Amino acid sequence: MLSQKTMDIIKSTAPVLEKYGQEITTVFYKRLFESHPELLNIFNQTNQRKGRQQMALANTVYAAAVHIENLSEIIPVVKGIAEKHRSLGIKPEHYPIVGENLLIAIKEVLGDAATDEIMNAWTEAYGVLADIFISTEEALYQEAENKQGGWRLFKDYQLVDKVPENKLVTSFYLKPVDGAPLPDYKPGQYITVHVTIPGEKYTHNRQYSLSKAYDGESYRISVKREVVNEPFGIVSNYLHEHFNVGDILPISAPAGTFFYHSKPNTPVTFLAGGIGITPLMSMLQVAVKEEHTTSINFVQSVNNADLVVFGKNLNDLKQQQSNLNYFEFITETDGFVSKEFLEEHVEKSSEVYLCGPVPFMMAMINHLISIGVSKDHIYYEFFGPSMALDIKS
Secondary structure (H helix, E strand, O other), rough: OOOOOHHHHHHHHHHHHHHHHHHHHHHHHHHHHOOOHHHHHOOOOOHHHOOOOHHHHHHHHHHHHOOOOOOOHHHHHHHHHHHHHHHHOOOOOOOHHHHHHHHHHHHHHHHHHHHHHHHHHHHHHHHHHHHHHHHHHHHHHHHHHHHOOOOOOOEEEEEEEEOOOOEEEEEEEEEEOOOOOOOOOOOOEEEEEEOOOOOOOOEEEEEEEEEOOOOOOOEEEEEEEOOOOOOOOOHHHHHHOOOOOOOEEOOOOOOOOOOOOOOOOOEEEEEEEEEHHHHHHHHHHHHHHHOOOEEEEEEEEEOHHHHHHHHHHHHHHHHHHHOEEEEEEEOOOOOOOOOOHHHHHHHOOOEEEEOHHHHHHHOOOOOOOOOOOOOOHHEEEOOOOOOOOOOOO
């Protein structure tokens, strides 16, 4: 337990961390990879180059400072990060390395403002936070291990089928090499793939949603080939071009806190922006299987008709389920669903699951709140490190 004096000191640093947080975490990651380049085998370098990881860590450190007197307030954040850490293979021995470099970065950026008293307080606080993450992650490792067919870190899976879904998205079907039972998962969860690319110095970890409901037969990930935004997706392009039926890929056990959990007789809406459809597809399949007696809306928003994913599957489900409404919302610009459309089709009592690009999710959440949907009934997932959304509540 932290002393009241320590908590007061940590809390007093919150405004400074809010202002300089991303500068601190940028220095931190630079130092971390210079002193421990082996960690480049774990961290997503694309997220580093885009500043996403730095922003996510800055938000977490700031949240810890604000809630230091009641850390239970950040447990949902801790759980989400711990799930990602477990899927990446983060170990207890990594935490002292992170702590040392984070504290040095705080001192370097804040200079004389980071007094010995402040640094001692943050050293103590970091130890408490690290213990929380380590214990949370160990529980998740044990949970993954103890499932039938489960495992702790990475396990070899074989590609048994490769199916193009459109000109940019391909689905990959994976089965365990050892023939063990396929561990179950919650609809909406993801796996981490551990990819070794010839000519690349470090391995690459990427997290992909499981894009079909659990069936005991195979895992399916549906990967968008990144050809527009730089830096181009080195892993997505490799999988599309070089990963073929019969090839082996180490993967993590399924993880994630974003999953379908609505009760029957609850109106449900799924809002998918682009490749954000992948976790929502498995959710929809479960919702349909549970035979809701009330409405299910599924909206897929894409820039043009060529980018629709799982269109045939969704139309087939619509024909089979009288309570399912499926809409393809095609735009030529930003791929956003209008507020007027949501007001017409989404009941105020609905629970809404959404996934897609950050601007899409910001627009959808603000539209939903403005038409009367409770903020507590809106669930969403980031692809990559979690960031703060500008929600107008």
